[in-house]
Amino acid sequence: MANITISKLHAQAFEVAVDARASTIHRVTVDPEYAQRLSRGRFETEELIRRSFEFLLERESNTSILRSFDLAVIARYFPEYEKSMTN
Numbered sequence: 001m002a003n004i005t006i007s008k009l010h011a012q013a014f015e016v017a018v019d020a021r022a023s024t025i026h027r028v029t030v031d032p033e034y035a036q037r038l039s040r041g042r043f044e045t046e047e048l049i050r051r052s053f054e055f056l057l058e059r060e061s062n063t064s065i066l067r068s069f070d071l072a073v074i075a076r077y078f079p080e081y082e083k084s085m086t087n
Helices: 032-039 045-057 071-077 081-086
Strands: 003-010 013-019 023-029 068-070
Touching: 003 045, 013 045, 023 045, 032 045, 032 071, 032 081, 045 071, 045 081, 068 071, 071 081
Parallel strands: 023 068
Antiparallel strands: 003 013, 013 023
């Protein structure tokens, strides 16, 4: 299992370090309204990002994950993403 470390850069931007076979660093932005909709207020944005990376890592290696992206982009590649976050 990969080790995921999340650092908040500011309200809408985070740095995510993934330590697996290879180490990668990703810059993720997320609109607060989008984060609220997916988490339904059950957990903080950092936890949403962690769950999102766990979701991605179940489907691809960390070296295949975009280095910089907005969290909403995941649903374009994986239509089941949003539903899996709200469950």
